[in-house]
Amino acid sequence: MPGALLPPRSQRYHAQMERTSAAEPDLYLISNEDTIYEQDLLRDPGSIKPWLSYIEYKRQNGTLYEQSFIMERACKELPRSYKLWKMYLEFRINHLRGRNPAIHRAEYQKVNALFERALVLLNKMPRIWEMFLSFLLKQPLVTYTRRSFDRALRALPITQHNRIWKLFKSFASSVSGLTAVQIWRRYMQVHPENAEDYIDLLVDQGHFTSAIKKYMEILNDSGFQSKQGKSHFQLWTEMVELLVNKAKYIDTQGSGGIDVNAIIRSGTLRFPDQRGRLWVGLATYWITKGNFEKARDIFEEGITSVMTVRDFTMIFDSYVEFEESITGTLMDQAAARLKKGKVDEDADFDLDLRLLRFEQLMDRRPFLVNDVLLRQNPNNVVEWEKRVGLWRDNATEVVNTYTAAIAAINPKKAHGKFHELWVNYAKFYEKGGDIGTARIIFDKAVKVPFKTVAELAETWCEWAEMELRNENFDRAVSIMAKATQAPKRSTVDYFDETLSPQQRVHKSWKLWSFYVDLVESVGTLDETRKIYDRIFELRIATPQTVVNYANLLEENKYFEESYKVYERGLDLFSYPVAFELWNLYLTKAVDRKMSIERLRDLFEQALDGCPPKFAKVLYLMYGNLEEERGLARHAMRIYERATRAVSDEDRFEMFNFYITKSASNFGLTSTRPIYERAIAALPDSEAKDMCLKFAEMERRLGEIDRARAIYGHASQFCDPRTNAGFWQKWEAFEVQHGNEDTFKEMLRIKRSVQAQYNTDVNFIASQAIARSQQQRAQNGETDGKGEREEEDQERADAMAALERQARAPVGFVAASTGPEGGNRPSAAATTAPPANVNPDAIDLNDDEDMED
Known part of the structure; x- marks a missing residue:
């Protein structure tokens, strides 16, 4: 440590301390207060506890130098103690925190040497290595630091390498360059799952070739899983973009070079839905490389090989943009030369050539689109027809197109009307006047195994029509005769798909219909009859x-x-x-x-087994025949049979017709049994109308009693509440032809009928619901819950009314509900009759009041 960093007392002994050995402690650094700790060390020199107590004491009372002195002694005394070394190293590192490693290089070197001493015996301690390497990362010692990382990786077991690699990757990012690449290359051997980070580093460092190779490596590894969640296609797209954008910096030469062309072409097979983008990418690569002719070849190959219109549009638009850019550049250069007055014939020729090429490219677009659709489905007849139309007057190409279409299309898989392609092919030669070739084409066409029999029949008919257009009538007839050839007794099923169309075509109604029309137009009657007879024999007649x-x-x-x-x-x-x-x-x-006998026989045959819904017309025709040419009574018997044979919908009308005919032929009295049977046979709603007509007839004949009896019979079908018209007619009849007694009898019957209907529970409920629904329709109610509640209430009311009727005397109609006499309540209607009075008796006074 430099002397400037030590306290004043220690500065005097700094140089001496550096030379002092462990066996000879510096006596000047030991005070009287330290004696107790020194004695503890002498008593137990191999224990770490007294050293830790001594160090803790110095931390509280000693100087930095004294603390360092004690820690140094402890580590020398116990060199294998991880705790002492860690404490000492952290103390020395903290002392240098915030110091510039360049200015205080010597002090940093001392700490490095101290780490080297510690690692002599503690080289298996990952924490010591982490402290050392973290300390080295602060110093500008690239080679020494890299070698120290290498030593750490060699010293520690592989299970603890992740702690070192975390610092090693940080070191690689700080130094960058080739060193970083080499470090990551080693790291990838241990952690290949981080290949994407390695690729990003290679791209940042400009090692594009290595990045592409790494992309290829992970794309060829089926077990690779992207840590960034990228799909296989996304990685492939990134690689292609890198290839295209950095084409000038990627090595494509030699054995270690990258074959860009092969890579992208393999992508078109691996990702068929992205072929358009990949072909454009490959062409852009060659454009970036400056090889325009190669790019043009790629564009041409792309537009002639893709399978979807979307991919074709993508490639074609890029192709057009490429040609426009080159042509625009050449035109700018030509304009510049023109301004300078220079003439370059080669450049002008090249410009004209490129303009011509660009114009030809635009003219080819419809054909290229058609090619794409035909590559998708070569059995698409419609697209083949469009291609024929594109060639227009180019006879050679039209013939080539028809030939290619016929060779490419599978008749069983044809999409569209394949026979029309053959027909149009023959018509093409017909328009050119070459009838012989058209016949050859038709002859081949009728041998084609079409998808359906109808197509084959259409082909035969078209062949015959061609001969008719050219006025070859005999040949047309012979063609149809050949088309309809069949065994004498054919057992072929027209709808049997296991047989070829040629085996079933003789049962085609379309073919025979055309044939018979043709022979009828140009042949004799006998020939036509033979064809019709043959149709009946084959049982294909309509x-x-x-x-x-x-x-x-x-x-x-x-x-x-x-x-x-x-x-x-x-x-x-x-x-x-x-x-x-x-x-x-x-x-x-x-x-x-x-003859009438033969006609009768025919009508009987027609009526035998005739369904009721069709019998009416036949019976009317039969009856009309008997009226005109036979006997009237025979006609009546036929009409009588008709009333039993016709359907229920026609029976009422048939009875009316029968009655009319009987009255006109035999008088009104002859209709009485017919009326009676009609009333018995018809449903109630129609029987009521028949009774009214019957009663009216009897009234006209003056048979008033018979008419009254008919009214009485019909009353059982007529509820006074729903058939008020019937009762009004009866009332008018009684007013005109009856007396007081008959009128009262009518009223009694009316009340009796009403009581009968009032006791019918179902009838009462249905009537109540019908009235409520009608009322709701008038009021505009639409709430479903309210409707259900009202229906329940109405049913309850109906049941209550039924109970009241059950308690009332038989034949009694309440004044509040009866249609007659409800305006004036009487005592008889509000009080119960005596026990000895007949409950069915009619109150004459009430009836007289009603009559008045």
Whole structure:
């Protein structure tokens, strides 16, 4: 220690203390007060306890020099004591805290030497090494500090190296340069998981090649996990950005060089969804290197190999920007030369060439986009058609496109109408006048295993239409004949996907329809009939086929043959299709005025098994036939059968029709049994209307009693509260034709019917709910909870009304609820009748009042 740092008393003995050995203590530093501690040391020299007591005493009463003197003696006496050495070293370090290591270099060297003495025997103590290395980090001794770190790592077990590496990394950051790189390289052997920090250091120090290699190392390590949470793709992106941005500083030569081209190309395989960015990055790398031709080659390769429009757009936009920048630079140079009056033919030629190349690039864009889409799906028929359209009048390229499309597309996987590609290919030659080549194309097309039979049928039809356009009618017929060739008895299922379209096409209705229309236009009737017959044999006829065939025969006066066609069609189809065929067949048969017996037979066949919903029309036709050409009573029997055979929706109308016909043919009296059966057969709502008509008829005939009886029968269907119109008609009838007794009887029946409906619990509840819903609709109530509460209340009210009716006499209607006589309460209505009075008796006085 320098003398200036010691107290005045110690300064005189400083030089002497440096020369004093441990065996000869400096007597001047031992006072009388220290005698007791010295005696303790003499009694137990190998114990640490008296030394610690002596040091503690000096800390309180001694000078710094005296404290150092005692600690020095203690460490020499007990050189293996970790506690004494740690105390002594901390004391010496604290003494130098805040001192400049350059100015007080000698004092720092003394402490370093003291650490070296301590580490001779305490080199396995990590805390001593940490103190020493931390002390060295404050001194400008790079080599000595680095070697001390090396000694510490060699001396300590590997489990304690993390404590040293923490300081060693701090030392590397402070010295930087190659030393820092070497230190981190050693650190990576122990902790490879910190590779990202190492890469950051390499980039900061300008070791870009080493950083790229480290990136490659961790990317090739499938077990590497980023401590910063970066994905595999993020690390790859960082590496590519470093390659591109620092292209001029990366070593690509020799065996240790980096093959940038191979690295980025491997990325296009590893990350197919990022191919656009990687191709642009590779091109930018060559641009940064100044190799523009290589960059252009990369751009071209990129736009002709990517699989998505997004990647293509990214590469193409970068390509265009690159060409624009180069062209702009050359134009600026040309303008500068022009101002100076200089002429450079080579430079001008290069500029023209680049302008032409740029224009060609822009013209190629639609084709390049089409290429991308076709690479995505070579079976996309629509895109192949677009490519044909792009070539327009370039016949050679159009043919090449069609040829390439046919070779590339798998018919079973075609997206779009593959047959249209073949047809358009043939039409291309047809427009050019080369019919022979078009026929060859069609001949190949019909052998293609299309996805569906419909496509093959369309191809055959298009071939025949081409021949028709060129007025080759016989050839067109022969083509369709070839298309429809089939075994005499074909058992092929049209919908059997296991068979090829060529095996099933002979059952295509579209094909046969075209064929028969063609032969009908250019052939004879016999040829057309053979085709129609063949259609029926194959059982592929449609209802329209039946109608067309029958009309054809009818136009040629083959009426009986046309009827046979209808019958063949009826064998093929069931209802509802059969109804339309019967309708046409019977209409034409009736119009032809064939014999009545045969027509009756046909109608009976039609009605046999006819569903009720279709029976009405047929029965009306049958009845009309009997009225016109047969007997009226036969017609009535048919109408009577119709009332039983038709559906419930048509029965009321059928009864009305039957009644009308019977009245017109046999008089009104003949309708009575019909009315009676109608009333028995119809539901209550329709029976009521039928009763009203029946009663009106009897009234017109003067049969008042019969009419009154009908009204009485109908009353059981009519609740006075919901069918007020019926009761009004009956009341008007009694007013006109009845007397006091009949009117009272009507009122009694009315009360009886109302009482009957009042005892029906379900009816009462439904009526109450219906009234409440109607009222709510008028008031605009929408609250669901309130509605439920009101419905519950209404049901309770309905049940209470039912109980009141049960307690009331039979046939009695309360004045507050009855539709009649409710305006004037009477004593009879408010008091109970005597026990000996018939409860069903009518109060004549009340009835007289009502009548008045």
